[in-house]
Amino acid sequence: MIGSVPGANLWLPKPALQGLIDRLRELGYEVVGPRVADGAVTLGEITSLAELPAGVQDEQEPGRYRLKVIESGGYFDHVVGPHSLKPFLFPPRTTVLQVLRVRDSWEAHSPEPPRPKRAVIGVRSCDLHALAIQDRVFLGSTHRDPEYAARREGLFLVAVNCGRSAATCFCVSMDTGPAVTGGADLILTELPDGFVVRVGTEAGGSTLAGLGCQECSPTVLAEAELVPKRAAAQQTRRINPATVHDTLMNNLQHPRWDDVAKRCLSCANCTMVCPTCFCSTVNEVTDLTGEQTTRERVWESCFNEEHSWTGSGAVHPTTKSRYRQWLTHKLATWIDQFGSSGCVGCGRCITWCPVGIDLTEEVAAMEGERK
């Protein structure tokens, strides 16, 4: 029996990954992994290795995302698609309160949140960092979010070290990847014939029993270490986390905000794909009789005018004020509030912006002016 204590590295032949999927399902987990849907690599339930996007690579540029298939490619050759862990913990639509008319009054109760057991395969380092950030938002202050807390408890994470970077990635500069440094139950590095599995937690190690894991030779380990290094070397975009806070907060009247406002459609795509954006709003959903009301929490975006609505009008009435709100929060005041940046360098906001606005360019423009 090979030791599977946290920190151990084991060799898992490629077909044995099916055994891990089966094992997790036997343990009661819904297994979620990357698969191709709607022309993108998205996250959804999988039961078999065959559903993984073998050989699929994503070409990402500002405002552009395309897939291509490489002969004899790996299962995890893609980088990050539009999905992150966010929708699994903080669902786009959820019920926070149910209200029933009872005689001349109302009875209100907050439903017990679901407690799904879910295992996600193929999580990248940037998304693990995003998860840690959302943990601080939803669990770190006086009021914990009950739904997030319930979903977080049942989460099992199988991370993967990236072997490629997309052109939009900048995790190296944010110190959030591409090598996974923790926060997962198992960490895979894909090589042509199999995976190096690093055990992250005891729960992770115990799932490996009987899957045919072998010892890792030093050669294989050395080869595995090169994988995220290769991805890191491909990155060209960057943000300087040491200076970005002051760059933005000292330039709140910079003409670049007007410039970006001319390009920004205020469509909210960036906030929807962002793995850390957490804004929500609660809608009243009433049945036709008026006897029943459900309070539904849905994702909201600071790019919507209603987001900042008060009795005396919107606090952020212009695209300029909304873009500035988003970027200064993400990269600057998030640090003041939560002790870390709200950005993990995943590049999704760049790729999925329909007009290709690149936050690293916006910051660079303001950095340049400051000097």
Added chain:
Amino acid sequence: MTSPPANPWQVMMTTVRAVTTETPGVQTYDLTFDDAAVTYSFLPGQFNMLYLPGVGESALSVSSDPGDSTKLRHTVRVVGNVTRAMARLRSGDKLGVRGPFGTAWPVDDVRGKDVIVAAGGLGLAPLRPAIYHFIRHRSDYGRVTVLYGARTPEDLLFANEYDVWCAAGLDVQSTVDIGTHDWHGSIGFVTTLLARLTLDPARTTVFTCGPEVMMRFIAAGAVGRGVSASQVFVSLERNMNCAVGLCGHCQFGPTFVCKDGPVVTFDRVRQLLLVENF
């Protein structure tokens, strides 16, 4: 302050006991909790989320006496869907409440000091609990001055209480932007009342609530007279949805107005308040 509920979304039902029209478009709702087991207390300056099923919630500050646990009052102006529907409530109707939320006027920290309460328009409502506190504990404080400005004489909120506040040892001064033929008081912004006031900056604290531009001028005026910016407290208004710092609507720089505010020191926000639409 009551301890935070395990589930921030849970609503407590109340019954409206009285609806009093204060000024045109502004009403005060007296509420009692339906569940006798509810022990509710709040600190001056805190707010509740008031809820009408099928309509929605609105963040509204408490305007009653924090020392009287039998009364919960909200003074509300009609501005949106929820407050418009609330204006149709009559005695006996039901209203949901979540709260209390947010920071309070630091009445305990300023014992022994002179306090200037500077309010504009409906901004007097969240300050009234502090005024009641000063009256209840009058000997704990030095001079307490209420400076209040409204648009017209008929917009002066709680006007029938000013004599009571004066009799209790407070200096109450009011002003209006636009006078009427029977108005014999001061005309001009509330900032002019502050400018006329003699004060000892080293022992003065300012609590101010009203339109943001008014609070900025009050705060700048007080700081200009030598009051420390950390002794000037403002109550901010932003969109509040969850009230517990989870929904993002009220984020203002490093501040979640719902939980780090609404009452904050002027020095915390002075720079950002100067940035238009921030």
